[in-house]
Amino acid sequence: MALERTFSIIKPDAVAKNLIGAIYNRFESAGLKIVASKMVHLTREQAEGFYAEHKERPFFGALVDFMTSGPIMVQVLEGENAVLANREIMGATNPADAARGTLRSDYANSIDENAVHGSDALASAEREIAYFFSAEEICPRTR
Ligand code: RTP
Ligand code: MG
Helix, strand or coil: CCCCEEEEEECHHHHHHHHHHHHHHHHHCCCCCCEEEEEEECCHHHHHHHHHHHCCCCHHHHHHHCCCCCCCCEEEEEECHHHHHHHHHHHCCCCCCCCCCCCCHHHHCCCCCCCEEEEECCCHHHHHHHHHHCCCCCCCCCC
């Protein structure tokens, strides 16, 4: 087993539905520790930079519109195999395909407004954490 950190977003739809606490409860209940957290309202430039890998995709404009439509919560989660563990807690991108009991099955409106983001690999986790947090904003958890 490997102790990892992953990057997570509670997207504007889920913040608007007052689901921050419910979603943090899922992370903590699964044994993931929150080691950094803040609310931000992305500029278009920030959203475009974060999702740069999807720049050529047909949904890119709608994705940026949505991600800048209201505040989001960004957090760093730490735990054993945190990257994969968080993807399992989230469920499939399209809530119609997401397993029962996952965040997207329970809380997402659609493939576009799908409640949460989580890094898809360790390398992207490192890049995404650094995009939002300085080293001083991350608090190592010893217990
Ligand atoms: P995320 O990056 O947000 O955690 O989601 P993901 O890995 O499951 O999905 P990804 O392929 O990285 O897509 C990023 C976000 O773009 C929107 N999307 N829309 N309309 C579409 O076909 C479509 N495909 C992707 C979703 O909001 C997805 O979370
Ligand atoms: Mg992704």
